[in-house]
Amino acid sequence: MKTLFVIPPQWYPMNPYLSGAQLVGQLKAKGFDAKTRDLNIEFFNDILNKENVISAANKAEKFYNDFLPEFSTGGYCEEYFDTYSRKLQTKILRLMAYQEFLESGIKVEEVAENIEDAVSVTKDKDRFYDPEQLFWAKDVMRDALRIISLPYMPSKIMLENFIANPVYTYNYDDIKLQVNSPDLNMFVEYFDQKIQPEDFMEFSVIGISIFDLSQIVPGLTLAKYLKERTNAHITLGGNYIFKIREAIKNMPEFFDVFCDSVQLGDGEISVVRLVETLQSGVSLENAYSLIFKNSEGEIIETESAPLLDMDALAPPCFDGYDFDLYFSADTVIPMQLSKSCYWAKCTFCDFYTGQQCFDIKSVNTAADEIQSLVNKYGCKHFIFVDEAVPPKYYDQLATEIINRGIEIYFYSFARMEKSFTKEVLQNLYNAGGRFFCWGYEAESERVMKILNKGIDCSYRKTLLENAKEVGLWNHCTFLLGYPGETKEETEATKNVIRNRNLVDSCTPSNFALKKNAIMINEVDRAGLENIKDNGDFHISCNYVMNGKETRNIKKERMDFQLDFLKKTADSLWSIEFTDTDHILLYTSKYGAQWVRDYRLKYRKHNF
Ligand code: SF4
Secondary structure, eight states, X not given: OEEXXXXXXXXOTTSOOHHHHHHHHHHHHTTOEEEEEEHHHHHHHHHXXXXXXXXXXXXXXXXXXXXXHHHHHTXXXXXXXGGSOHHHHHXXXXXXXXXXXXXXXXXXXXXXXXXXXXXXXXXXXXXXXXXXXXXXXXXXXXXXXXXXXXGGTTSEEOSSXXXXXXXXXXXXXXXXXXXXXXXXXXHHHHHHHHOOHHHXXXXXXXXXXXXXXXXXXXXXXXHXXXXXXXXXXXXXXXXXXXXXXXXXXXXXXXXXXXXXXXXXXXXXHXXXXXXXXXXXXXXXXXXXXXXXXXXXXXXXXXXXXXXXXGGGSOOOOOTTOOGGGSSSSSOEEEEOOEESXXXXXXXXXXXXXXXXXXXXXXXXXXXXXXXXXXXXXXXXXXXXXXXXXXXXXXXHHHHHHHHHTOOOEEEEEEOOOTTOOHHHHHHHHXXXXXXXXXXXXXXXXXXXXXXXXXXXXXXXXXXXXXXXXXXXXXXXXEEESOTTOOHHHHHHHHHHHHOTTTOOEEEXXXXXXXXXXXXXXXXXXXXXXXXXXXXXXXXXXXXXXXXXXXXXXXXXXXXXXXXXXXXXXXXXXXXXXXXXXXXXXHHHHHOHHHHHHOOOSSOOOOO
């Protein structure tokens, strides 16, 4: 019985994702045959070429010329937009997107001529490490994706996201409509050509890993194709799927159209159990943490998998991966030291949802695993994808890495704990740590208390100073406009971002009301009103706060972000969502100070 794990678009195409490799590692350790196929990276490589850019531009131009006469005489106006059919709304938005593109000054022929060279820059060891060439290449790739999206607008594909057509909701019926509509969803045509039944015939089980909203439309389009064209048992899993489990339980038809089962929570034990269950031919009721539809049409949820012992897990298996496909000259290998978050109390957060209670590998096991991945794949760059690793543990792991003489560079997310002393940070740097993503969130201590972040805010500046002094790059995550935050408090957080003395790069976001976060039960206390579910397949809700709707709150953040990005356009990285692997590669090659000081001569135009 052979199993395939598929990573569907859209996800960052910079480096491999962990989930498939992690599950393959567990199945192989139990003697099962399994492999991963990263359809996300295949997709980006398939579409970013000259022919595709030209054909998309021609298609978009034809649509524009066909629809423009009707648009010019139809008397359409913004005031009545909501009264138009969704088909017409889509056409109007598509036409406006094309007009904006024409005004942008981007030249189709130039992008088409350059796109293949741009992709090759990101994979070439010399050219990748020349910032002038790298940032030119990223702009060309972004321009190309904009052109490729034009025939499907307002749905669009980007390096950092896939935005589904906003005229349609994330409710079941609208998603079903999109996965069947080549006009709305570029993945219908793509998978139609890509998915050949014979390529999948050898697999008895196909797992599709969905860990982000950006994968819902493409991932479900793929699931439907595989269910229709193969005889394999199709199972959906991933952190995102866990977060929408309650909606799925109420959709019996979902199991006729998209999959045979849904795997909940951590998959390491339950996937092995699912394969054993299918192989032995007994009822799926014997599988762990599974939702499926039985022969009577009832939705069944099986017993939860036993708790994982992180030390008992096999290492991830990246055998068969073609690392050359990824848009980074050197591979950054993902590895997980722990499950869940050791704090798990921040009121806005749902990151750890779907993971069991906190457990972490022993320092020895973690060091063995790092060593084995280095030996097996010849890689020396790592991201530890943990929600947060305790400082004391990190200090011990760093010492072990140094004592064993393992030569690696790494980065990870971390809480701004006081126990990240200068000595610990120095030890981490000596072990190969090159940057950390610190959860700074809000400048105001009052707001940090409401967030329940549980850190001593007065230490944050010292921590960042110390980190900078030992040679680390400081990337911080910020949260703007938390419920109850005053204008002045939001401004204070923005000032920390603007003052780049200690924060080298950052990811700002506005508060999102997530269905699985603690805050969802405290909306009245937080002053949130008009709570509206964003749909069955969406993990957050819209709300009104201080008279402002979610979209206006988001727009304020986007305006701030755009302004800041333009002002810092000659820096390599300032606000960053997708390129953290590239920051690691640059800081490990040149050092944080070199990256900090470098000023681009190339003028970025995509923000
Ligand atoms: S925001 Fe970070 S520290 Fe807070 S609960 Fe989430 S993962 Fe843990």
